[in-house]
Each structure stands twice: as structure tokens, then as C-alpha cells.
Amino acid sequence: MGERILMKGNEAIGEAAIRAGCRHFFGYPITPQNELPEYMARRLPEIGGAMVQAESEIAAINMVYGAAGAGVRVMTSSSSPGISLKQEGLSYIAGAELPCVVVNMVRGGPGLGGIQPAQGDYWQATRGGGHGDYRLIVLAPATIQEMVDTVQDAFDLADKYRNPVMILGDGMLGQMMEPVEFREQTVSSLAEKEWATTGLRNHPGRRNVINSLYLQPDKLEEHNQHLQRKYAEIAANEVRYEEVDVEDADLVVAAYGTTARIVRSAMEEARREGLRVGLIRPITLWPFPVEPFARAAERAHAFLSVEMSAGQMVEDVRLAVNGKKPVYFYGRTGGMVPTPEGVLAKFREILEGKHNG
Amino acid sequence: MTFEMILAGFGGQGVMLMGQLLAYAGMTEGKHVSWLPSYGPEMRGGTANCTVVVSDRPVGSPLITRPGIVVAMNLPSMDKFEDSIKPGGLLVYNSSLITRSPKRTDIEVVAVPANEIANELGNDRIANMVALGALLGKKPMVEMQSILTALRHALPPHRHHLLPLNEQALDRGRKLVG
Numbered sequence: 001m002g003e004r005i006l007m008k009g010n011e012a013i014g015e016a017a018i019r020a021g022c023r024h025f026f027g028y029p030i031t032p033q034n035e036l037p038e039y040m041a042r043r044l045p046e047i048g049g050a051m052v053q054a055e056s057e058i059a060a061i062n063m064v065y066g067a068a069g070a071g072v073r074v075m076t077s078s079s080s081p082g083i084s085l086k087q088e089g090l091s092y093i094a095g096a097e098l099p100c101v102v103v104n105m106v107r108g109g110p111g112l113g114g115i116q117p118a119q120g121d122y123w124q125a126t127r128g129g130g131h132g133d134y135r136l137i138v139l140a141p142a143t144i145q146e147m148v149d150t151v152q153d154a155f156d157l158a159d160k161y162r163n164p165v166m167i168l169g170d171g172m173l174g175q176m177m178e179p180v181e182f183r184e185q186t187v188s189s190l191a192e193k194e195w196a197t198t199g200l201r202n203h204p205g206r207r208n209v210i211n212s213l214y215l216q217p218d219k220l221e222e223h224n225q226h227l228q229r230k231y232a233e234i235a236a237n238e239v240r241y242e243e244v245d246v247e248d249a250d251l252v253v254a255a256y257g258t259t260a261r262i263v264r265s266a267m268e269e270a271r272r273e274g275l276r277v278g279l280i281r282p283i284t285l286w287p288f289p290v291e292p293f294a295r296a297a298e299r300a301h302a303f304l305s306v307e308m309s310a311g312q313m314v315e316d317v318r319l320a321v322n323g324k325k326p327v328y329f330y331g332r333t334g335g336m337v338p339t340p341e342g343v344l345a346k347f348r349e350i351l352e353g354k355h356n357g
Numbered sequence: 358m359t360f361e362m363i364l365a366g367f368g369g370q371g372v373m374l375m376g377q378l379l380a381y382a383g384m385t386e387g388k389h390v391s392w393l394p395s396y397g398p399e400m401r402g403g404t405a406n407c408t409v410v411v412s413d414r415p416v417g418s419p420l421i422t423r424p425g426i427v428v429a430m431n432l433p434s435m436d437k438f439e440d441s442i443k444p445g446g447l448l449v450y451n452s453s454l455i456t457r458s459p460k461r462t463d464i465e466v467v468a469v470p471a472n473e474i475a476n477e478l479g480n481d482r483i484a485n486m487v488a489l490g491a492l493l494g495k496k497p498m499v500e501m502q503s504i505l506t507a508l509r510h511a512l513p514p515h516r517h518h519l520l521p522l523n524e525q526a527l528d529r530g531r532k533l534v535g
Binding site: 004031115116171179258261339341 | 377381389392394396397418422423
């Protein structure tokens, strides 16, 4: 057990990445995630790594593409508008099946938007975000400790499936400080990256090629089928979520990240008032935890998705609940954060509406 | 017990540090803590503030809109946060810079001439420690010793000669209410 230290979310991610073996970081500044590239710029040169502040987000993601192709653990981070710029690169990286970890500390949009916390990039993150049929594995921690633990998981998943992994936070998680403990890490027993382009000297007689271009349609379809099999395997094996008080809940709430914590605060008050409210907190946003929602739909009366968006994850909740029960939505946008009081009022509205109806 | 507080003032008055010391001290005592800063344009020229939770239980929402405690180091901060305090809560305000009296009658109010006391001690910049001392005198949510440990951690070694002065400031603040 390590000691507990008080750390900002952004810096905690940096330290966790280094401990997970990341020695290469490419980024471009944007609020509210700047402390992460700053941390890497300070620390990586001390330990034989490299942080490059690129000339743009597009350059940074393509540097990630190159480093990932060479088989090293590599990370980039940005916030919403910057992540939009990285989408072309992400599509190439997914197409070329390379592992990397991308951090998005989401801020209010659309456009340049604002700099306060938001969750309006859910669709972009969970639907690939760039062109073509691909998926990112998307992890959404809710505390700084979970963020730290998630980083190791993210690198392992990226390597295991040769797929980009996104850590989806928000401005609040990036900026806030909480105690964290860096746990002793088990050395991951992952296969050697035999596909990496490290020079013929290192893999004599075998030409390794990193590529996402397949001009023959039948070959490209074959490649797509291979990717889809991989995504199905990820969906079958890597779903992560947390359930709180779902067993007896009349109302089951879906919320992730910061919002899930606000919902937890509202739930405590609701339970004191005798309202039976439970929470399903997706930790992987893709693959989405369909099964717990489907299970809860057998007995709960209603569902509610609470988000810092105009309603994005609510669509996945509706797909999972599959019409069995009503699915409501409550959200704030633009960097406005839902308050426990506002969320509680929505609980009452739904549950009392049910009793009256 | 759960203490939910907003600490606010001008940029440079040390309210972020005040919050970090409370969070760090709470952590060293094995409590659950969170520290959430305001960031962005409001920091530039207006008020800076941070939200701190110190609790026996895991921290739910790190964002507090109805704090039990507000420390206001300047007038814009008191104007902004006075109304948000829970009934029965506590307002500690810097009466050196805030000339009006609080309007609320359903909360406890502590006026701390923080800058005057800091000046008496010979350094205007430790007004934040005077206010923190007064807060801890009223609500001893962490031990003073833990705050001193936190200070030792927060200040770079070449500033450690300032530790006794900070301790004096904390003490003066605490004596003001105790």
C-alpha cells in the first residue's frame, strides 16, 4: 500500500500513466486539462521519456500514431474542441489497430464553447468519433482514485485489443483534488508486440507494416469483419459498471463520472425521504453495460438518465431498457453542473407522477 | 460529520491555499476530502474560490451549492455567497476589507479583522491564515497540528522560516473566536 497524496485529477492521470509504463506523450494546450501535459513535460524527461508539445492537436495525434506503431505506451490528452481535431487520427489508429490512450477532459460545447465541465462529447466518444466503422473503448471514472486505477486498465486494454482507449473525464475531474493512492501494480503479462515497426534488426525476416489503406473492397470488408469480431469480444468481456441500491429501486438512475457523484448525493436525501432510488453507473461507456439495465427493467418502474448534456447517454439507456419502462432525462449544458437539489426535484417529479398516475 | 464549505476572495489572498490546507489536513487524519477550485475568467480580476468537503464518509458531490460554511475574504465574495449558506450555517468574513454587515440573521456570523491582525504580525499576506484560524476555532474539523503539517508540505523548504509566523497567525485567528 502506498501513501495517500492529495492530487489534482489532471496530474494524477499523468503520474498513473508514467507508473503504467507510458514514456511518450504528445499534446497541445487547452483548458481544462493543461496540468496533464505540464506534468508530463516536467516528469518524462527525468525518466528517459519524451513529451512533445506539438504544433496542433492534429500533429499530436499523428505523433501518437507513429509512437504507437513503434510499440511504445503512448498518451495524448485534450479537451472537447481539441479532441474533435484528433478524430481523423483516431480513425487511422483504430483502422491500423494500434494501442494508445487518449484523455478528454470534456468542456461545454458546441464549437469553442466554454471551459467549464460538460459531458456533451458522449456521442463522439462512444460512436467512434471519426469516419468509418470503428469503436474506442471509453472509460469514465468518477473519482480521482478511480481515474488513477483506470489509467493502468486503459493501457492494458489498449495493448490487449490493439485499440485506442479514451478516458472521458470532465473539467471538474481534471481540476479537483482528492487523496489518491498509487497501488502496487501487477506486471501485465501481455504478449510481445510482434507487429510493432521497430526495425528489421529487431524482427529479422519479417516486414512489419502499419497501415489503414485497403484499396480492394473485399480486403477492406475482411478487415472490417475482423474489427467487428474484435469489438464483439470487447463487448462480451470488458463491460464495467457499478450498481448502488438497485435491488429495491422504483426509479433507477443512469449517470457517469462527476454526475454520478451528484446523483449519489441526491439519492442519499431521497432515501431519507423514503424514495426508493438506485443508480447504475456505467464505467465503460463503450461497451455500454446493457445487461444491468435490462435486468433492472424487469422490476423498476422508471429510469432516469442524468447528464451534463442535452441528452446523449439516455439513448443507450433507452436501447438497453428496450421499451419496457419509461426512460426520463435530466441534464444541464454549457458548463452548468446539475445540483443535488435539482436532481432530487426530478426524482420527486417522476416518482410522485407515478403515484398520482 | 461532514463539513461543506466555500472559501472565497480576491486572487492572491490565498483562498486556494486555505482550502488545500484543510483538505490535506483532513486527508492526513484519515478523513474523506475533496477540493474543487473555480477556474477560468472569474479568477482573472474577480473572485477566486474553492469548495472543500471534509467528511467521515466518502464525498458525494464535490460541487456544493448550499454550503454549511462560507469564508469571505472580500466584499464581492460575501455578496456572491452569503445567500447560499444553509440556515444555521457559518459565515466567517474579513472585516478589514468588508465594511457592510452580513444581511442574514439565520446563520452564525464571525467578523475577523484578518488584514489588521496580519499587519500587526508584520505581514499582510498571512490574512488567510488568520481567517483559517478563526474558522477552525469555530469549527474544529481538523487538528491545528494537521494544518501545520499541511503547511510544511505546501511551502517549499526555502520558505519554511515563515512557518512560525503562519502558526502565530492561525493562533491569533483562533483566539479571536475562542
